[in-house]
Amino acid sequence: MSNPLQPTSLFVFDMDETLIAHDLSVLWHHFLVDELKLADASFLKADEQMMSDYYQGVMDLDSYIEFSMSPVKHLSTKEIDDLADLFVKKVATKYIYPDAIALITNLKQQDKACMIISATVTFLVxxxxKHLAVEFSEGVDLQVKSGFYTGLISGVPSYQxxxxxxxxxWIKQQSGKYQATHFYSDSINDLPLLLEVPNPVTINACPKLKREAEQRNWTQLSWSL
Incomplete structure (x- = not known):
């Protein structure tokens, strides 16, 4: 008989280039430029330069979030949230790894709890x-003023x-009902959380994380579209 006081296992996933074969923020920025015409090619060029810092683990997240929100600051939180849902259905679904869908589906069939935690803004995460039917998600929260996202981070950003x-x-807010037992990621930025869980798993690990995974004998997965 199971112990009713035993915390429920929580399977935690990074999002960008872990569950999807791209960075969701970058896809979102292309959507803002190509589909909505809210910015131009210079915005995408600046995004590319800032993302190179992310892959090196040295991004200034505050600056990046403020930059990312600049084309949509005139839109209300509801308008942006609705656009995010449209964007996921129209664009992001093309990049979701089939293995990600299969794994999450299998975990849900076993009544396992799943969470996505990402350094991407919360409304995109x-x-x-929601599209993947993952019940819990945490992203970079933004300050809201008079029904608009300010572009400033609220609280501790879910980065590194x-x-x-x-x-x-989050676990404390749930009164200890859950225990993070697994964490899946591709990025060296997530090394702190990978070191925290009993079962760290890399998916298409970046070179720096791959070296760490090999040294620590972590499970390594390779997914493709």
């Missing part, structure tokens, strides 16, 4: 989680060691 803090905060 929430939209993808901030993911550990945010996950622990």
């Amino acid at each position: 929430r939209a993808l989680a 060691s901030g993911k550990v803090i945010r996950l622990k905060q």
Whole structure:
């Protein structure tokens, strides 16, 4: 008989280039330029330069979030949330790994709890989680003023060691009902959280993370579209 006081296992996933074969923020920016005409090619060029810092683990997240929100600051939170849902259905679904869908489906059939935690803004993380029927999601929260996202971060951003803090905060809010047992990621930025869980798993690991995974004998998966 199971112990009713035993925490439920929580399977935690990074999002960008882990569940999807791209970075959702970059896809969103192309959507803003190509589909909505809310920015131009220079915006995408600047995005590319800033993302190179992310892959090196040295991105200034505050600057990136403010930059990312600049084309849509005139839109209300509801308008942006609705656009995020449209964007996921129209664009992001093309990049979701079939293996990700299969794994999440299998976990849900076993009544396992799943969460996406990402350094992407919450409204995009929430939209993808909703599409994948993942019940819990955490992203970079934004300050809201008079029904508009300000472009400023609210609270601890779920980035690098901030993911550990945010996950622990969330578990505490759930009165310890859940215990993070697995975490899946592709990025060296997620090393702090990978070191926190009993079962770290890499998916298409970047070179720096691949070296860590090999040294620590972690499970490594390779997914493709």
